[in-house]
Amino acid sequence: MNWDRIEGNWKQFKGNIKQQWGKLADDQLAVIAGKRDHQAGRVQESYGISKDEAKIRLAAWQERQKEMEYFK
Numbered sequence: 001m002n003w004d005r006i007e008g009n010w011k012q013f014k015g016n017i018k019q020q021w022g023k024l025a026d027d028q029l030a031v032i033a034g035k036r037d038h039q040a041g042r043v044q045e046s047y048g049i050s051k052d053e054a055k056i057r058l059a060a061w062q063e064r065q066k067e068m069e070y071f072k
Contacts, residue, residue: 003062007034013065020061023047 006013014029017039023046024032032038036058044054 003036006062006065007036010034016065017061021046 010033013034017029018024021043024042028042028046032042040051040054040058043049043058044051047054049057
């Protein structure tokens with residue numbers, strides 16, 4: 001699944017993101033609005049991890065979304 005699809009269906013994916021990164025508040029999710037760089041920055045800030053680690057975790061989440069879509 002490419003990120004453009006996640007961004008285009010942001011409302012649908014917000015619930016999945018909230019499950020994965022529960023420390024992200026609803027107002028933060030509104031600011032992110034599906035933008036990958038924004039999300040990586042918010043995950044980095046909220047979890048106190050490096051930008052590279054945030055990107056790795058975000059990529060892993062994206063892969064899991066792809067797998068979930070495959071098994072529907």
